[in-house]
Amino acid sequence: DTGVSQDPRHKITKRGQNVTFRCDPISEHNRLYWYRQTLGQGPEFLTYFQNEAQLEKSRLLSDRFSAERPKGSFSTLEIQRTEQGDSAMYLCASSFNSGAETQYFGPGTRLLVL
Amino acid sequence: QKEVEQNSGPLSVPEGAIASLNCTYSDRVSQSFFWYRQYSGKSPELIMSIYSNGDKEDGRFTAQLNKASQYVSLLIRDSQPSDSATYLCAVNTGGAGSYQLTFGKGTKLSVIP
Secondary structure, eight states, X not given: OOOOEEEOSEEXXXXXXXXXXXXXXXXXXXXXXXXXXXXXXXXXXXXEEETTEEEEEOTTSOTTEEEEOTTSSOEEEEEOSOOGGGOEEEEEEEEOTTTXXXXXXXXXXXXXXX | OOOEEEOOOOEEEETTSOEEEXXXXXXXXXXXXXXXXXXXXXXXXXXEEEOSSEEEEETTEEEEEXXXXXXXXXXXXXXXXXXXXXXEEEEXXXXXXXXXXXXXXXXXXXXXX
């Protein structure tokens, strides 16, 4: 049973560029979450999918951010017109609908916007 | 705003001692509580989950929950240098049908050999 995987692990981009991150959850996990973590802070919730449906979105998720999970398997998070304030670690987690809802995190994608 | 508070530390304990990490939360309806360990530059790793008042033990780790006081703690017995990390308290604060976690800022633990 492989864990949550994320790609790329690191991304450096220039301000104004678009970036896309991918997350592959643990197989058979039907719930997938995106969080963002900046230095010295805990992860902050961005959005959550159950299968292909996006059920929750944080107010942190501005209109420059969009997330998809088209077939209920992998998910993508796109940031358009990146800003320096978007520099952070983007974490993906998944869980199985078992009542426990324990979320398991992937290794994260570290984004640096220059 | 729903908050989760932790002492940021650093908390230093000698090897072999008990490390005690504390967390308070503001949302009374929270039902699920988690402790994650995060090494520098790495992603959070689940240590313990707890849902009912009282103690839950797993190896050297014991989680304690007191919903009346809105308090959850983690005890690490026989602390090892490899336990040196940031410990994140996470609470399910989204209410019924929601699964988002709210994290504290974490407590940095240093175990001194």
